[in-house]
Amino acid sequence: MPTFSKVSHISFSARDADRSAAWWREIFGLKDLDRTQGDGWRAILLIHPATATIIEFQQHDANRGETFDPARTGFDHMGFKVDDPAELDEWQRHFEEHGVTFTPVVQREYGSVLTFKDPDGIQFEMFYRADHP
Incomplete structure (x- = not known):
């Protein structure tokens, strides 16, 4: 079976890229990586330096x-x-300080x-699980 080495990037359609x-720069410290455009769209790519996670925001004319x-x-x-459940509390305080819309930590x-949620209402999670791979 073919394989891949890791997720290259994740791209979100935004009302205002x-x-x-x-x-995302303010809340997560992401850094600019690239800007690109095509027919009817433009995009901003950011990178999280510690994990090399790339997040793209595409703004479509339509x-x-x-x-x-x-x-x-x-x-x-x-x-x-x-990697530690205490980090969830740190993130919650960070979100409070920056006016981020969030739901307090829930134990499941x-x-x-x-x-x-981000400015477009897209939902994200900070997640902890013991023995998470």
Whole structure:
């Protein structure tokens, strides 16, 4: 079976790519990597230096400005792994200080979750699970 080495990048459709990129720079310390464009769209690529995770924000000319809805077919959410449950509390304080929309840490049977949303309402999680691969 063919394989791949890691996830190359994740790309989100944003109402305002500049605003989304600025938010991710401020909240997560992402750094500019590249800008690109095509017919009817433009994109900003950011990188998280510690993990080499690349997040792209595409702004399509045809975007009608609607907010994200996880109930529609497509993307539901993305989870970021933390290695210690105490980090969830640190993230929660960080989100409070920066006015990020979030739901406080919840303990579930499968792990501990801190859910938050970006400027377009896209849902993300900070996630801890003992023995997480």
